[in-house]
Amino acid sequence: MGMKSDIKLIDENGLRIDGRKPDELRPIKIEAGVLKRADGSAYVEWGKNKILAAVYGPREAHPRHLQDSTKAIIQCRYNMAPFSVSDRKRPGPDRRSVEISKIISEAFESVIMTELFPRSSIDVFIEVLQANAGTRCAGITAAAVALADAGVPMKDLVVGVAAGKVDDTVVLDLGKEEDNYGQADVPMAIVPRTGDIVLLQMDGDMTEEELFKAMDMSMEAAKYIYELQKDALRRRYAVIAQEEKEEIESIEEGIE
């Protein structure tokens, strides 16, 4: 956080550099079931972030020594495409991606009913196609939908959302400039039904009051994002139901 700059991130009307109010999210679009081969998939556009998530499994865990005889393991791979950022990113995992992959895997551990699939692996792939601040939260949001699309038994979806501080103001869902020149960022992953916080990071400089205010904003925003996730799944399964209905009808016509 906090490269020094003269950029004004909050204007005299209290609005942000992209015109949003402090507690306003960027526009979010979620689509479920976008890939053919994966067991489940989802695509999320979150502001200028474009993120794909795919799920394979439960399938046999490889290498074998990773297998757990009591439950499935969750292996998440967060990856940024080389063209996703302004300077080309060298392909392959860097330290940042390794850390993010680890904490996202852990975040899903408490909602996926892993005990149903001993010795197997549930593989979650998050590909950042275009990055514009907040990719880990958008990635979690997408991955949760992809897991549900794959039919993986879960206690609930998981919502990723961040809040932070720019120009001494607590704001929701930091954009690119706010991320670069802001004062703090608090990414979270929330289980909406229980309110459990399964991912929490923070960097920057905040007082206790500011931190709690940021967390409140994220908890509130999570309810809205949760509805978008469920809506994406409903739309996906409405299509499947319609296709099945048509197939049955065509078979019936053949019989007659």
Next chain:
Amino acid sequence: MSQDVVSQILKDYIYKTLTEKKRIDGRGLLEYRKIDIQTGFIEVAEGSARVKLGNTDVLAGVKMSIGEPFPDTPESGVMTTNAELIPMASPTFEAGPPDENSIELSRVVDRGLREGQVVDLSDLCIEPGEKVWVMFIDLHILDYDGNLFDASAMAAVAALASTKVPASQYELGDDYPLPIKNWPVMTTFAKIKDIIVLDPGLDEERVADARLSVYTDQDGHIRAMQKGLNGGFSYDEVKEIVRLSKEKGKEVRKILMDAVKGGE
């Protein structure tokens, strides 16, 4: 952190003891193990500190040289933190390239040092855009008995606070102590079922459901946080931990500052 098997009996025993407001090693729920800090352990490094937190043993070394700044921060020195979980420290550590545990550890420690501004990196600029001090903080884990996060963060700050900038080697005048701007302290809590404990020992860490580390500075501001392990925290638990970390951070900061002064 370790992937080894823990018996349910151990978990039940630890939890049962906690419900009686005690811990298996006799501590209170919100009590650190004994903290022992020794600075200047490595004489060939510009700064160093060995921290023992109970039996957890971490050695931090600081090396400085002159190099080029990053193009986007021409007036800032370069600071890099790295952690090695060497095989001697635990039967569960393996030799080889850094795994996700050591990467997470070094990145979380680094985040607190950077965001907590223990050193003002502009103090490390020699000629803008041309020459700056490049500083490596290497954390060597010697003995792993739980809570590497806090031990490593203490070792890093203590090592930096004991660092002498080697100016004379580069004909830049006399060596001088590295200016320390802030004293960020990380406090780590573990949640075992519904009970929260400070500074988890190895067995507690093995059975813990979730972990939360909070970096605070001397003004009581929060500078970095990281949640770990497979479980979650409720909102109220996070609030409670943040409050406690300010209070406990103060205690550790005093120990750190005293140790650095004593080492001079």
